[in-house]
Amino acid sequence: MSGRVRPGLTREAVLAAAVELADRDGLAALSMRSLARHLGVEAMSLYHHVANKEALLDGMVDAVFAEIHAPTAAGDWRVEMAARHHSARAALTGHRWAVGLMDSRSSPGPATLRHHDAVIGCLRAGGFSIAMSAHAFAVLDSHLYGFLVQEVSLPFDEGDDMGAVAEDILGDVPMDGLPHLTEMAVEHVMQPGYAFADEFDWGLELILDGLERRRTTDG
Amino acid sequence: MSGRVRPGLTREAVLAAAVELADRDGLAALSMRSLARHLGVEAMSLYHHVANKEALLDGMVDAVFAEIHAPTAAGDWRVEMAARHHSARAALTGHRWAVGLMDSRSSPGPATLRHHDAVIGCLRAGGFSIAMSAHAFAVLDSHLYGFLVQEVSLPFDEGDDMGAVAEDILGDVPMDGLPHLTEMAVEHVMQPGYAFADEFDWGLELILDGLERRRTTDG
DNA sequence: TGCGTGGACTTACGGCGTAAGGCTAGCCTA
DNA sequence: TAGGCTAGCCTTACGCCGTAAGTCCACGCA
Numbered sequence: 001m002s003g004r005v006r007p008g009l010t011r012e013a014v015l016a017a018a019v020e021l022a023d024r025d026g027l028a029a030l031s032m033r034s035l036a037r038h039l040g041v042e043a044m045s046l047y048h049h050v051a052n053k054e055a056l057l058d059g060m061v062d063a064v065f066a067e068i069h070a071p072t073a074a075g076d077w078r079v080e081m082a083a084r085h086h087s088a089r090a091a092l093t094g095h096r097w098a099v100g101l102m103d104s105r106s107s108p109g110p111a112t113l114r115h116h117d118a119v120i121g122c123l124r125a126g127g128f129s130i131a132m133s134a135h136a137f138a139v140l141d142s143h144l145y146g147f148l149v150q151e152v153s154l155p156f157d158e159g160d161d162m163g164a165v166a167e168d169i170l171g172d173v174p175m176d177g178l179p180h181l182t183e184m185a186v187e188h189v190m191q192p193g194y195a196f197a198d199e200f201d202w203g204l205e206l207i208l209d210g211l212e213r214r215r216t217t218d219g
Numbered sequence: 220m221s222g223r224v225r226p227g228l229t230r231e232a233v234l235a236a237a238v239e240l241a242d243r244d245g246l247a248a249l250s251m252r253s254l255a256r257h258l259g260v261e262a263m264s265l266y267h268h269v270a271n272k273e274a275l276l277d278g279m280v281d282a283v284f285a286e287i288h289a290p291t292a293a294g295d296w297r298v299e300m301a302a303r304h305h306s307a308r309a310a311l312t313g314h315r316w317a318v319g320l321m322d323s324r325s326s327p328g329p330a331t332l333r334h335h336d337a338v339i340g341c342l343r344a345g346g347f348s349i350a351m352s353a354h355a356f357a358v359l360d361s362h363l364y365g366f367l368v369q370e371v372s373l374p375f376d377e378g379d380d381m382g383a384v385a386e387d388i389l390g391d392v393p394m395d396g397l398p399h400l401t402e403m404a405v406e407h408v409m410q411p412g413y414a415f416a417d418e419f420d421w422g423l424e425l426i427l428d429g430l431e432r433r434r435t436t437d438g
Numbered sequence: 439t440g441c442g443t444g445g446a447c448t449t450a451c452g453g454c455g456t457a458a459g460g461c462t463a464g465c466c467t468a
Numbered sequence: 469t470a471g472g473c474t475a476g477c478c479t480t481a482c483g484c485c486g487t488a489a490g491t492c493c494a495c496g497c498a
Contacts, residue, residue, distance in 0.1 A: 008444095008445065008446075009445085009446090031484080031485060031486080032485080032486060032487080033484085033485075033486090041446075041447090042446075042447055042448080043485095043486085043487085044446085044447070044448080044487075044488095045445070045446050045447070047487075048444080048445055048446075049445095052486080052487075053486065053487090099322055100319070100322045100323055102368060102372070103318060103319045103368045103369075103371055103372045104319055104372060105372065106372050106373070113397055113400060114396075114397065116400055117396075117397040117398070117399050117400040118399075120399035120400060120402075120403055121398070121399040124399055124402075130402065130403055130406055130407045131407060133403065134403060134407055134408065134413075134418070135418060135421050135422070138366070138369075138415070138418035138421070138422060139362065139418070139421070139422035139425055139426075141365065141369060142361070142362045142363075142365035142366040142369065142418075142422055143358070143361045143362055143365055144361075144365060145364070145365035145368050145369065146360065146361035146362055146363060146364035146365025146366070146368065147357070147361040147365070149321060149322045149364050149365065149368060150322075150357075150360060150361065150364065152322055153321070153322045153323060153324065153325050154325070177333075177336075178332055178333065178336040179336070179340070180336050180337075180339035180340040180343060181332060181335055181336040181339060183339075183343075183349065184339055184349055184352065184353060187349055188349045188350060188353055189353065194353075196357070199353070199354060199357035199358070199361075202354050202357070202358070203354070203357060203358035203361055206358055206426065206429040206430070206433070207358075207425065207426070207429070209429060210425040210426070210428060210429050211425070214425070227475090227476065227477075228476085228477090250453075250454060250455080251454080251455060251456080252453080252454075252455090260477075260478090261477070261478055261479080262454095262455085262456085263456075263457095263477080263478070263479080264476070264477050264478070266456075267475080267476055267477075268476095271455080271456075272455065272456090
């Protein structure tokens with residue numbers, strides 16, 4: 001491991017290049033061939049560093065997890081969980097492809113496991129029982145992933161005008177017979193100042209409040 | 220439309236066959252060629268009924284949405300939202316491939332739109348303001364999708380013993396330095412009686428409680 | 439000096455989505 | 469009833485994909 005001879009590729013270099021390529025051109029454009037081209041190498045050479053494409057994707061997801069702030073057991077659980085939520089959102093909107101990869105991946109990498117361990121550790125330190133920590137973990141992660149699944153599939157970037165986007169999506173849709181959707185779009189979502197992103201914090205606060213309330217009960 | 224001549228294919232038949240095939244063999248096994256084979260037809264014939272594979276997938280997702288119970292404005296909002304949550308979980312665990320398709324799909328089909336309209340309508344009828352309905356909608360959907368993303372990627376079926384599954388996942392992982400994860404696995408998740416599925420209702424109740432509490436405020 | 443080995447390359451296979459175009463059965467018009 | 473139109477299928481072909489199998493070479497060590 002220490003006396004590496006020919007510089008060549010490493011697993012880390014391959015993963016980093018794959019993440020870079022997926023960020024730039026989208027996951028669909030990431031093939032073993034395109035990745036190899038990006039690295040100035042032939043496709044089959046990659047198989048010396050990753051077992052196959054699945055393993056490559058596993059590694060990429062784990063690399064993203066490594067970017068997420070791991071909660072500290074020393075900190076206030078509520079503050080730490082909120083920080084984790086925001087950090088995860090930052091990481092996953094920076095690597096949009098990762099959200100779609102999180103399902104379909106059933107073998108978590110080391111960074112993923114360390115992260116989850118830290119989350120549970122913080123909750124335990126915050127006074128949650130084991131059972132309560134499991135509840136909290138599940139509901140927080142569900143909200144996190146679910147929000148990101150929705151946000152990432154919204155076809156626009158942070159700064160965009162929500163009204164224009166809504167018109168884009170709904171423009172060629174017949175809105176007859178969809179009174180409530182129409183009302184919400186016209187009178188709320190398409191109004192200046194509305195940002196779907198704000199729903200992230202609203203939902204997070206609701207959940208944290210609920211957890212606070214249940215923290216020391218046993219259900 | 221009425222005087223159809225050669226029986227042949229229809230868009231509906233194509234979509235139904237695609238759903239059936241994906242249910243049976245998984246989404247990865249669904250190609251235009253395999254679908255055509257399943258229908259006793261050549262691959263290119265499908266393009267008379269579906270624009271391309273993306274459109275096929277869009278249609279499949281919409282077909283799944285059509286299976287989900289649409290809330291009634293007449294019913295109690297809390298009961299209706301819970302019913303929708305459970306119905307959606309049933310539909311999406313019956314068509315596991317659909318969960319992974321929900322992101323990446325940015326053009327909702329008619330059934331999807333009708334469903335969302337019904338959700339908002341029920342909330343409005345339950346006394347939620349427009350802004351509050353948007354909040355409720357976002358947090359409920361986030362929880363729903365996020366939970367399902369996690370549940371679907373768990374490699375086991377409903378009846379399975381959670382302990383065995385956890386061992387499967389974590390068996391070949393070094394648990395050194397992951398004390399909290401280990402504790403939770405050993406003392407809680409792997410105990411008989413624990414079911415991740417139960418976290419669905421726990422989280423749902425937490426969210427519904429929070430919404431109830433905020434229903435008539437204006438934040 | 440010679441050899442083993444690790445890390446690259448080459449070739450090849452079967453499958454993919456789909457562009458382009460061909461064939462024919464049945465209907466509509468004259 | 470004859471003729472042509474068209475919808476709905478099929479055929480062919482292209483350039484991708486992931487990867488199994490095998491080759492080749494430079495280096496570090498004996």
